[in-house]
Amino acid sequence: MKEIFVRLDRCLGCRSCEMACAVEHSTAKSMLTAASEVPAPRRRLYVEYALGQKIPLVCRHCEDAPCVAVCRTGAMRQDPITGIVDRDQDRCVGCYMCAMVCPYGVIGQQRESRMVVKCDRCGSREIPACVEACPVNTLIFAEEADFAEILRKDAASRIARGYSMRA
Amino acid sequence: MVKEARERSVDPASQEMLAVAKQEGLETAWDRLDKQQPQCGFGELGICCRNCNMGPCRIDPFGEGATRGVCGADADIIVARNILRMIAAGAAAHSDHGRDVAIVFKEMAQGKAPSYSIKDSAKMQRLAEEYGIAGDWQKEEEIALNLAEAILAEFGKQEGPIRFTRRAPAKRVELWRNLGIDPRGVDREIVECMHRTHIGVDNDYVHLLLHGLRTSISDGWGGSMIATELQDVLFGTPKPVRGEANLGVLKGDEINIVVHGHEPILSEMIVAAASDPELEERAKQLGAAGINVVGMCCTGNELMMRHGVPLAGNFLQQELAIATGAIEAMVVDVQCIMPSLGGIASCYHTLLISTSPKAKFPGATHMEFSEQEALGVARKIVGAAVENYVKRNPMRVNIPEIKSECMMGFSVESIVEALGGSLDPLLDAIKGGAIRGIGAVVGCNNPKVKHDYGHINLVKELIKNDILVVSTGCNAQACAKAGLLLPEAARLAGDGLRGVCEALGVPPVLHMGSCVDISRILVACAAIANGLGVDISDLPAAGAAPEWMSEKAVSIGVYVVASGVYTVLGTVPPVLGSRNVTELLTKGAKDVVGACFAVEPDPIKGSRLMIDHIESQRRKLGI
Incomplete structure (x- = not known):
């Protein structure tokens, strides 16, 4: 299955992914009208800043996800085939246990009501909105093996550059 | 490929x-727009601020993150400051153009710029009278020098008034004075924009926007109007002239020189140099049938309306023109010249020649222009183009065989002349209802809008509904290419407008010039308002910029609204991040200056907004 991967060395902190995520989860799906919608559409991924680095955090859709394990109403569910963790808004009672156990803090809150919001990997979209919006390819939607290959190629070219300089 | 095109x-x-x-694998503005997708939402909404180095800051439009920048500025302040800077840049561009014309005019009067002369001395006399310059009319140079100094002083004035602002109806001037937005001096207002938007100065969005109105008035009724009026004196006041427009004006067997940009100070000289017998002879020696000078963008408007020089196209056609492979030189000065041109030119034999001391471009040959030796430099430029003809590869020449006839050059003076000496027949037609009102349609191209689609469809709807259209800039060129600038286009107009056009032999869309010539539209509006004994904001008139993109267009839109004309924008300005600023521009301004903005990307719906406004204005006037 494809996942949203983050190339941690590339993020410029423009937050285009956050904007695109909120717009994708708005009613009109338009940047120009989303800002005035009530309730305000929420982003489900977060660009954080730590030790001088910009780090986009997006739900990892973990196996045996702790958020699913602690949900007492069954609102938080993991699709057995795709592995996507999503919450059923009708069942959510807003206890926020899921938010407390999430190691990445990517379970947010719909401010106007006691309801959690999290990445649903953009349901019907072929490529999630955040990935499409990233202007510098920090976010990659790929199979794990393909992503590892991208990283290896990056690493190989770094090594090659160093090696050729030595020679 | 065809579908994409x-x-x-x-x-x-x-x-x-x-x-x-x-x-050919050439990259154009459309390709680059695709590569910019998605464009930054903060920028689109106007809520990023780079004015100081505590930032860059941005406001979370969804209210979840930051609601204030580091200095404490909220979305209202940031949006208003950003718009004010756009107005400043636009007003600066127009007004600096006006300044250059005034300087040439002064040097001409001093005998330092022998390539230029007074082409319309009657107009110069009218201007001198307006400025209260007395003198011996036999000594033209003396009058010219006094007028030049009086006009140049408008830029550096501290306490106003700018003389041409007094062309506005008395009620309008009174309103500006009461609001504290009567401009004091062209340069002063622009400088103050930069001061006010500096960190920690003006932080009240209403106060910021009011200064925007003042600055834009110093453009429309100041810098731009100075450019128009002195260009008329130096190069002749336009009269209706027939010509041809679109890329088909390029010639397969001639040396093609495209003059692109804005200031006729340069292009007039290129046209003059191109008829130099020595250069024509050299062209023939090299196997060319002649030298074909064509215009592009506002330079094209200026040349066509004064000399009938063919028009190659509007803003989005500049790269495409080079791709014809038939251009020996593209000669540019300032404004709306894409920095991509050097790259495209390098794929062909085309020389990109920059001329302005203010503007250099990658890949261009710089042949700096000077007023003192204008014709000499122009000859060198044309000479370089002629010599370049031998490098043309005929196998790569692709000139579309498409061009349209058009009629251009309706200055206010020539409209009055066409009407038989006064505006009365037009006023009668408006009062009688044959003409429902006036639509001023102007502005750029923008690849966010299908090229020319917004312009042509909006204009067609207006004339169909008996609204006389006055047009400048890239809109006028879109209309020229679509055959709307011809008396014959009256058949596309409603019965009332059609009758008036056929009686006078004029097109339903009147070409009034380049983008600085929107000042002509202001003068016409003032004359019509005075004729009806009302303010401009009472007129059955509306403006539109269906494909606008430049900062100049922002300044134009604001001075048109500040003058009292309701204006419809076809692309969304970067203000939606502030509900208050948006509200003020689209509603609140009506209570302040009697007009406001609307945004409508669909040209048919945009025309409907204009028509409804014009009809409601008619009802208020009781006509």
Whole structure:
């Protein structure tokens, strides 16, 4: 299955992914009208800043996800085939246990009501909105093996550059 | 390929060249727009601020993150400051153009610029009278020098008034004074924009926007109007002239020189130099049938309306023109010249020649222009183009065989003349209802809108509904290419407008010039308002900029609204991040200056907004 991967060395902190995520989860799906919608559409991924680095955090859709394990109403569910963790808004009672156990803090809150919001990997979209919006390819939607290959190629070219300089 | 070209432009010549560009692997503005997607939402909404180095800051439009920048500025302040800076840049561009014309005019009067002369001395006398300059009318140079100094002083004035602002109806001037937005001096207002938007100065969005109005008035009724009036004196006041427009004006067997940009100070000289017998002879020696000078963008407007010089196209056609492979030189000065041109020119034999001491471009040959030796420099430039003809590769020449006839050059003076000496017949037609009102349609091209689609469809709807259209800039050129600038286009107009056009032999869309010539539209509006004994904001008139993109267009839109004309924008300005600023521009301004903005990307719906406004203005006037 494809996942949203983050190339941690590339993020410029423009937050285009956050904007695109909120717009994708708005009613009109338009940047120009989303800002005035009530309730305000929420982003489900977060660009954080730590030790001088910009780090986009997006739900990892973990196996045996702790958020699913602690949900007492069954609102938080993991699709057995795709592995996507999503919450059923009708069942959510807003206890926020899921938010407390999430190691990445990517379970947010719909401010106007006691309801959690999290990445649903953009349901019907072929490529999630955040990935499409990233202007510098920090976010990659790929199979794990393909992503590892991208990283290896990056690493190989770094090594090659160093090696050729030595020679 | 063809489908993609059709999605990008409605102009058949451009569609043809887009297909060529694709085949040749050339990158155009449309490709670059695609690569910019998605464009930054903070920028689109106007809520990023880079004015100080505590930032860059941005406001979370969804209210979840930051609601204030580091200095404490909220979305209202940031949006208002950003718009004010756009107005400042636009007003600066127009007004600096005006300044250059005034300087040439002064040097001409001093005998330092022998290539220039007074072409319309009657107009100069009218201007001198307006400025209260007394003198011996036999000594033209003396009057000219006094007038030049009086006009140049408008830029550096501290306490106003700018003389031409007093052309506005007395009620309008009174309103500006009461609001504290009567401009004090062209340069002063622009400088104050930069001061106010500096960190920690003006932090009240209403106060910021009011200064925007003041600055824009110093453009429309100041810098731009100075450019128009002195260009008329130096190069002649335009009269209706027939010509041809679109890329088909390029000639396969001649040396093609495209003059692109804005200031006729340069282009007039290129046209003069191109008829130099020595250069023509040299062209023939090299096997060319002649030298074909054509205009592009506002330079094209200026040349066509004064000399009938063919028009190659509007803003989005500049790259496509080079892709014809038939251009020996593209000669540019300032404004709306894409920095991509050098790259495209390097794929052909085309010389890109920059001329302005203010503007250099990658890949261009710089042949700096000077007023003192204008014709000499122009000869060198034309000479370089002529010599370049031998490098043309005939196998790579693709000139679309598409051009349209048009009639251009309706200055206010020539409109009055066409009406038989006064505006009364027009006023009667408006009062009687044959003409429902006036639509001023102006502005740029923007690849976010299908090229020319917004312009042509909005204008067609207006004339169909008996609204006389006055047009400048890239809109006028879109209309020229679509055959709307011809008396014959009256058949597309409603019965009332059609009757008036046929009686006078004029087109339903009147070409009034370049973008600085929107000042002509202001003068016409003032004259009509005075004729009806009302303010401009009472007129059955509306403005539109269906494909606008430049900062100049922002300044124009604001001075048109500040003058009292309701204006419809076809692309969304970067203000939606602030509900208060948006509200003020689209509603609140009506209570302040009697007009406001609307945004409507669909040209048909945009025309409907204008028509409804014009009809409601008629009801209020009781006509």
